[in-house]
Amino acid sequence: xxxxxxxxxxxxxxxxxxxxxxxxxxxxxxxxxxxxxxxxxxxxxxxxxxxxxxxxxxxxxxxxxxxxxxxxxxxxxxxxxxxxxxxxxxxxxxxxxxxxxxxxxxxxxxxxxxxxxxxxxxxxxxxxxxxxxxxxxxxxxxxxxxxxxxxxxxxxxxxxxxxxxxxxxxxxxxxxxxxxxxxxxxxxxxxxxxxxxxxxxxxxxxxxxxxxxxxxxxxxxxxxxxxxxxxxxxxxxxxxxxxxxxxxxxxxxxxxxxxxxxxxxxxxxxxxxxxxxxxxxxxxxxxxxxxxxxxxxxxxxxxxxxxxxxxxxxxxxxxxxxxxxxxxxxxxxxxxxxxxxxxxxxxxxxxxxxxxx
Amino acid sequence: xxxxxxxxxxxxxxxxxxxxxxxxxxxxxxxxxxxxxxxxxxxxxxxxxxxxxxxxxxxxxxxxxxxxxxxxxxxxxxxxxxxxxxxxxxxxxxxxxxxxxxxxxxxxxxxxxxxxxxxxxxxxxxxxxxxxxxxxxxxxxxxxxxxxxxxxxxxxxxxxxxxxxxxxxxxxxxxxxxxxxxxxxxxxxxxxxxxxxxxxxxxxxxxxxxxxxxxxxxxxxxxxxxxxxxxxxxxxxxxxxxxxxxxxxxxxxxxxxxxxxxxxxxxxxxxxxxxxxxxxxxxxxxxxxxxxxxxxxxxxxxxxxx
Numbered sequence: 001x002x003x004x005x006x007x008x009x010x011x012x013x014x015x016x017x018x019x020x021x022x023x024x025x026x027x028x029x030x031x032x033x034x035x036x037x038x039x040x041x042x043x044x045x046x047x048x049x050x051x052x053x054x055x056x057x058x059x060x061x062x063x064x065x066x067x068x069x070x071x072x073x074x075x076x077x078x079x080x081x082x083x084x085x086x087x088x089x090x091x092x093x094x095x096x097x098x099x100x101x102x103x104x105x106x107x108x109x110x111x112x113x114x115x116x117x118x119x120x121x122x123x124x125x126x127x128x129x130x131x132x133x134x135x136x137x138x139x140x141x142x143x144x145x146x147x148x149x150x151x152x153x154x155x156x157x158x159x160x161x162x163x164x165x166x167x168x169x170x171x172x173x174x175x176x177x178x179x180x181x182x183x184x185x186x187x188x189x190x191x192x193x194x195x196x197x198x199x200x201x202x203x204x205x206x207x208x209x210x211x212x213x214x215x216x217x218x219x220x221x222x223x224x225x226x227x228x229x230x231x232x233x234x235x236x237x238x239x240x241x242x243x244x245x246x247x248x249x250x251x252x253x254x255x256x257x258x259x260x261x262x263x264x265x266x267x268x269x270x271x272x273x274x275x276x277x278x279x280x281x282x283x284x285x286x287x288x289x290x291x292x293x294x295x296x297x298x299x300x301x302x303x304x305x306x307x308x309x310x311x312x313x314x315x316x317x318x319x320x321x322x323x324x325x326x327x328x329x330x331x332x333x334x335x336x337x338x339x340x341x342x343x344x345x346x347x348x349x350x351x352x353x354x355x356x357x
Numbered sequence: 358x359x360x361x362x363x364x365x366x367x368x369x370x371x372x373x374x375x376x377x378x379x380x381x382x383x384x385x386x387x388x389x390x391x392x393x394x395x396x397x398x399x400x401x402x403x404x405x406x407x408x409x410x411x412x413x414x415x416x417x418x419x420x421x422x423x424x425x426x427x428x429x430x431x432x433x434x435x436x437x438x439x440x441x442x443x444x445x446x447x448x449x450x451x452x453x454x455x456x457x458x459x460x461x462x463x464x465x466x467x468x469x470x471x472x473x474x475x476x477x478x479x480x481x482x483x484x485x486x487x488x489x490x491x492x493x494x495x496x497x498x499x500x501x502x503x504x505x506x507x508x509x510x511x512x513x514x515x516x517x518x519x520x521x522x523x524x525x526x527x528x529x530x531x532x533x534x535x536x537x538x539x540x541x542x543x544x545x546x547x548x549x550x551x552x553x554x555x556x557x558x559x560x561x562x563x564x565x566x567x568x569x570x571x572x573x574x575x576x577x578x579x580x581x582x583x584x585x586x587x588x589x590x591x592x593x594x595x596x597x598x599x600x601x602x603x604x605x606x607x608x609x610x611x612x613x614x615x616x617x618x619x620x621x622x623x624x625x626x627x628x629x630x631x632x633x634x635x636x637x638x639x640x641x642x643x644x645x646x647x648x649x650x651x652x653x654x655x656x657x658x659x660x661x662x663x
Binding site: 045046169198199200201202203204206207225226227228229230231232234251252255265266267269270271272279280281282283284286287351352354355356 | 401402510511512513540541542543544545546548549552567568569570571573574607608610611612613614615616617618619620621623624625627628
C-alpha cells in the first residue's frame with residue numbers, strides 16, 4: 001500500500017451556486033490529497049459541501065454552479081507516461097469520453113434510483129464496457145459475470161438476466177459497485193454508499209469494498225456522515241463544516257486525539273454502546289445558512305469554546321503533526337488552553353485501551 | 358409491576374395482494390409496554406416493525422390477535438368512546454418530517470388540529486397559549502407558530518412533529534424512525550428532547566428504529582424483529598450483554614464502533630435465514646433469564662445457550 005504517489009489533488013476549490021435567493025457560497029477553499037491505494041473519508045453534516053466537492057471532480061455539478069477558483073489535479077499513467085490533468089478545465093465531452101466512469105467511478109447513495117429499472121442488470125454492467133472499451137458482446141458478458149462474482153453475487157449466470165426490482169437493496173448496491181468497477185477505474189468515489197441500507201448489509205458492503213480495494217489497488221473516497229463507517233474503512237479523514245475542511249488527519253489522530261471542537265461534538269454525539277450517560281452530548285443550534293456567509297469562523301455560533309477572534313476572522317489550518325491539521329483558533333500559541341470535554345476524554349482513553357494503543 | 362399500558366397479544370397482520378398471494382408482514386408478535394417506559398423495536402427493513410406501529414394505532418386493521426390499550430380492547434370495530442381514547446391518548450411521530458407535515462398549513466394549525474377536532478379549548482386565546490407553551494417546550498419559540506413547514510430546517514421540523522404528538526398529552530407515543538432522516542448532531546438534540554419530555558409528562562414511547570446504538574441509548578426494553586417474528590426480547594442489558602438468537606448476534610456485530618483500532622480488523626457475523634435451517638414458524642418462546650425471551654425450538658434453544 002505504501003506507494004505514496006498522489007493520484008488526486010484538490011487545490012483551493014471554491015464553488016458557489018446561483019439561486020433565486022442569491023448566491024450560496026457552498027465550497028469555500030477546500031484542499032484534499034488522495035494517495036494511490038489509500039482510502040480518504042470526507043465527513044460532515046448535510047449541506048457541509050462534501051458531495052459537491054466530489055461532484056465537481058466528476059463533472060456532475062448542477063448547471064447553476066460556478067467554480068470561482070481552484071483546481072482538481074488528477075495524475076495517471078497512460079502507456080507508461082505519467083500525465084496530470086486539471087479535471088475542472090476539461091470540457092464536458094472530454095470528461096465523458098475518457099475520465100468519467102473509466103478512471104473515476106462513482107457509487108451513489110440509493111441503488112434503486114441509480115439503476116435503470118427497464119434494463120436487466122447484466123446489460124447495465126456490459127453497457128459501459130461496450131461503449132467505452134469497445135469490447136465485443138461476448139467479452140463484455142464474460143467480464144460482467146466475473147464482476148458479479150467479485151461483488152459476491154452467487155449464481156451470477158441466473159442473476160444476469162434479472163431486473164433491478166427483483167433484487168434486494170444490498171444486492172442492488174452490489175450491482176452498482178460492479179458497474180463502477182467494470183472499466184477498471186483508479187479512483188472509486190462512494191457517496192454515502194450504505195446510508196439507504198440496513199446495518200447488517202451495510203457491514204457486508206463495506207467489507208466488500210475494502211476487499212476489492214485490496215485486490216484491485218484502488219484509491220477510494222468515502223463521503224459519509226457516519227463516524228462508525230469512517231472508523232471501519234478510512235486511512236485519512238477530512239472533517240467538513242460549512243464548505244471548509246476544518247480538521248484533517250489520519251484515522252487514529254481524528255478518533256483518539258481530535259483537536260477541533262466540532263469534531264469533539266461529533267464524537268460525543270454518537271451514542272456509545274458502553275456508557276450509561278444520562279444525556280447525549282449534542283451540538284447546539286444548526287448548521288449556518290451559507291446564503292449569508294458568516295464573517296468569522298462558521299462554527300463560532302455553535303461553539304462553546306469560541307473566542308472573540310472567531311467572530312472576526314476565520315481560523316487557518318494549524319499544524320499539529322505531519323498529517324494532522326485543524327482550523328481552530330484554540331491552537332494558536334496565544335489562545336487560552338482549552339481541553340476537550342472530560343467525558344469525551346474518558347471515552348477516548350477507554351477506546352484506546354480497548355484497541356491496545 | 359403495575360398494569361401494562363399497552364398489551365399486544367399474538368398480533369397478526371397480513372396484506373392480501375391477490376387471491377393466491379398474501380404478504381405476511383407480522384406473524385404473531387406479543388409484547389407489553391408499561392406506563393412511562395420506552396420500548397424499542399429493532400429489525401431490518403421488511404421485518405415488520407413499522408407495520409406493528411401502524412397496526413397498534415389502527416392505521417391498519419389487524420388480521421388477528423388482540424391489542425389492549427389503557428384497559429380497552431382496540432382491535433375490532435371501535436365504538437365512539439374507544440375511538441376517542443385511541444385518537445387522543447396515542448399519538449405518532451413519523452419518519453420524514455417534510456412528508457408528514459401539511460405544507461399548506463401554518464405550524465399553529467398543524468399542532469392545534471387535535472385541539473380543534475376534539476374541542477379541547479374554549480377560545481383562540483387559550484389555543485394560542487397552549488401552542489406557544491408547547492413550542493417553547495420543544496425548543497422553538499412561540500413566534501414560529503405563524504410559519505409554514507418549509508421555513509424550518511429538518512431538525513426544527515421534527516420538533517414540530519413532536520409538538521403535534523404532544524398537544525393531546527398522550528400516554529403513548531409511537532416514534533417511527535423519527536430520527537433516521539436527521540443529521541448526527543441534530544439526532545442527539547431530538548433524542549435528548551424526547552427524554553426530557555418523558556421525564557416531565559411520564560408518557561411511554563414505542564421507539565421504532567434500525568439504529569441499534571440509538572435504541573440502546575433510549576430504550577428500557579427491546580424487541581428484535583425479523584421477518585415478522587419477534588426473535589428475541591428483554592431488557593436492554595439482557596439483549597446487549599447476552600444475545601442468544603443468531604440474528605440478534607449478527608445485528609449487534611454489524612454496528613460500526615467509532616474506534617478505528619478495533620473496527621479495522623473486525624468482521625461482522627453473517628446470518629442468512631434461508632441457509633440457517635431455522636424455521637421461525639416452528640419456534641416457541643423460551644425464557645432465558647428474567648424477562649429475556651427467545652423464539653426457538655427446544656433443540657435450537659439448547660444449542661444456542663450452551
